[in-house]
Amino acid sequence: MAYDCFGAGQKVTQVTFNGRHWRESPGTAAQMFEVFGVMRQLHTLLMYLSQALTLQPARPLYGELRLKLEELERYSRESPEALMRLDVASRKAEVNDLLLRVSDLVRA
Numbered sequence: 001m002a003y004d005c006f007g008a009g010q011k012v013t014q015v016t017f018n019g020r021h022w023r024e025s026p027g028t029a030a031q032m033f034e035v036f037g038v039m040r041q042l043h044t045l046l047m048y049l050s051q052a053l054t055l056q057p058a059r060p061l062y063g064e065l066r067l068k069l070e071e072l073e074r075y076s077r078e079s080p081e082a083l084m085r086l087d088v089a090s091r092k093a094e095v096n097d098l099l100l101r102v103s104d105l106v107r108a
Helices: 008-016 026-052 058-078 080-085 090-108
Strands: none
Touching: 008 026, 026 058, 026 080, 026 090, 058 080, 058 090
């Protein structure tokens, strides 16, 4: 079995927490773990959007895909507190709607 967080763990450690690691800063562990859950979801959505941008039939949606990718990338650089407040379910729903449109174009 394999697991891939698509770089979410590294982003949380290196960017969100400025190089701190929960093993070396146990007081931040709970917050880091919570932020990691949000970041993992963001990075998964970023991966889906990046993949959609490689699909030629989705070309009419490239502009929307790039905008959503940039928006999610901006969220991924937010503070721990902002990430914990982020409504990930809404972001997932928006990406889902966009990817369903991509799917329609690919299957057409």
